[in-house]
Amino acid sequence: MDRISLLFALFSLLLAGCGLSGGAEYQAGYAARLAGDDDRAFEHYLGAAKSDDYPEARYEVAAMYLEGRGTRQDTGQAISWLTRVADADDPQWSLQAHRQLGIIYRGDHGEGYRDRRKAAEHFRLCAGLGDAGCDRLLTLLTPPSLRVVAASSESAASGLPAVNIYARHASSVYKIVVYEQLGAGLEPISVGSAIAIDPYRAITSYHLLQAGGVPVSIDRRTDTDAVRESDVQVWQVTRVDPRRDLALLTLAEPVRELNFTNTMSPFDRVRVGEKVFAIGAPAGLDKTLTEGIVSALRTENGVRLIQTTAPITYGSSGGALFDTEGRLIGMTIKGVQAWGNFNFALSMDEVQAFLAE
Incomplete structure (x- = not known):
């Protein structure tokens, strides 16, 4: 018998026949879990969960219902116990419960429980209790989108210098x-x-x-x-x-937030002959700025494309094409240098439609 099993056996003998307090029930449940006895762990955690003083026991009961450990799998019961923890006065366990409820309502434990409004509310409450990870979960719950920004009357004529475009968007x-x-x-x-x-x-x-x-x-x-x-x-x-x-x-595991850009100009406002700037990694050279003009506006297989003289080569695919006001007008996808400087970017309208699907 290993050391953990022996300790659990001794602990069980000492407590046998006694009406256990919430603390003793919780400790017995913890010892049973360490010994790998999920059935007995659930029994003791459930006993401790009767007391309002042990939100951690209620959280364990919810987790075991959710995973089907030591008892039958029952997401409804898990939600019920997590809600009791979330509504309690202990901020540490309330935070954990709101986070787990948000994950359930996000749909991770079955489509039948998916409810984006409830998920957002629990992630918001979790974030309000100090969990920065819940801020991220709340952001990811909402599909990303791009903002359509009209041309500025002040800068429409001349636009921003290339150095400003780069400083604003290269990161x-x-x-x-x-x-x-x-x-x-x-x-x-x-x-x-x-x-x-x-x-x-x-x-x-x-x-x-x-x-x-x-x-x-x-x-x-x-x-x-x-x-x-x-x-x-x-x-x-x-x-x-x-x-x-x-x-x-x-x-996958963000250490910090990204610098990002999400303003765009739609396809029907792009003009042949206007100056554009591309930022990407041609030949693997990170954050390279090139410039050119819009050569043509095309549609291939129902997909709207911008043809440009801004150089695009291996490594540029997936990069950004900006107008002179720093609005995204396309995502660079391919260049055909063999027959001349023919380069193409996917219209941001196509990106917006993809994000909305």
Whole structure:
């Protein structure tokens, strides 16, 4: 018999036949859990949960109902116990309960319990109790979107200088390297760019990801060349649209919020001949600015495209195309240098439609 099992057996003998207090019930439940006896752990946690003094026991009961450990799986019972914890006066356990209720109502434990309004309310209450992670969950609960911004009468004639466009938006465009597992190490299989559109999500080109792999970026916030662990960003592929060559990425474990840009000008306001600026990672050179003009507006297979002379090459895919006021007008997707300077960007209308689906 191992040490934990022995301690649990002794603890059970000492308490046998006694009417246990809430504290003793909780300790017995904890000892049973350590010993791997979920049935007895549930029994003791349930006993402790009768007391208002042990919100932690009520949270354990809810967790066991939710997971089907030591009792039958019952999400409704889990919600009932979590609600009692959330409504209690203990801020630590109330925070935990609101967070878990938000996750349940987000739909993680069955579509039948999905309720975005309730999920948002619980994440909001959790965030109000000091959990920054719940702020992130609340943001991710809402589909990302772009804001349509009209041209400014003051700057419409001349626009912003290139240096201003770069200073304002370069930090929101990230170089993406997609890695695959190769033996004991990682091997890069594609390089491109991505545009951050809110604190935790970005858009990029689907073709960078179609072979699989894990997208990674580096977000340096200091002037040093050294890469710190906190600078490394690992992304999850949330949604894809091969027809539009679009993908939505979400930070897997964000250390900090992204710098982002989310203002756009729609396709019907883009004019052939207007100056544009591209920011991306051509040939893997991060945050490179190029300029050109809009050469043509095209539709291919029902997808709206902007043809431009702004140079686009390997590594630029997924980068940003801005007008002279710093509004996104496209996401760069391909260049055809073999026959001349023919480069293409996906209209932001297509991105907006993708995000709304």
